[in-house]
Amino acid sequence: MDRHVAVTGASSGLGEAIARAFGAAGDHLTLVARRSGLLEAVASAFAGRARVAEYDLATSDPAAWLPAAEAAFGPVDVLVNAAGCQVIAPFADVTPAAADEMTAVNFRAPVRLVRAVLPSMRARGVGAIVNISSIGAAAPPPYMSDYVATKAALAAFSESLGAELRGTGVNVLTVYPGPMNTPMGAAGLRTYGNAPSARMMPMGDPAGLALAVLRAVDRRRPRLTYPRGYALMRWLPPPAGFLVSRFGPRPVTPSTPGTR
């Protein structure tokens, strides 16, 4: 398609799968994350059409990588905010530093990046912004208070902006993944000690979500829940919230801050 698609969190999990899907569709890619070796491995599949931006989005200016990316491939046509970090633990055990990191990566960076790419999209009357929130934003599970608050903030930002931009040519897609088969999802299962209530939850496939994101961008959809069954939790937040808060799994081992 020859768009410039910038994907944060492209070194792993959902961001990597989404980047590979846009790459397979013929787009130019800017791949953003800290682990450059993993980014290079993704980029090597799309030689000449993919650049690596090794960058820590928790730093003071999450958009500092953007000018070089736009100098190489032109203005960003699709921004995918997929980078994220998670701690699952009792609130008292989450350090202020870990809480700040979640706020910075999961909420502050996406908003700052949207602020940076939107003026050019508006001027051109075309563009797509994809924000990866979480189904936990609709039905917040226990032991994730800081994490899920950042995801709910991102979802509210994304839904509000999407409504504001309707009719401008710039589409905002808010994505609500359920539990996903990624390193973050696997870390979550370990935190729950592989409890049956955790293992019972259907896990989504990153490649399937990536194709659904591509389709939703092309069809200018406002939101996507994946796997589809979790959409019930977004449509019926009170009963879903009750069930999740009462019967959701409890962490049995200390959680790993971040994803590394």
Ligand SMILES: NC(=O)c1ccc[n+]([C@@H]2O[C@H](COP(=O)([O-])OP(=O)(O)OC[C@H]3O[C@@H](n4cnc5c(N)ncnc54)[C@H](OP(=O)(O)O)[C@@H]3O)[C@@H](O)[C@H]2O)c1
């Ligand atoms: N897995 C799930 O069950 C699930 C469910 C709902 C929503 N989500 C959301 O989906 C998104 C992707 O998660 P995932 O499951 O794919 O997790 P993952 O495999 O752990 O990937 C997380 C990505 O975020 C990047 N990242 C983390 N901190 C960063 C920082 N400070 N600067 C730059 N990049 C950073 C990581 O790259 P580096 O480490 O290389 O920097 C990595 O590429 C996240 O926003 C997550 O909250 C996941």
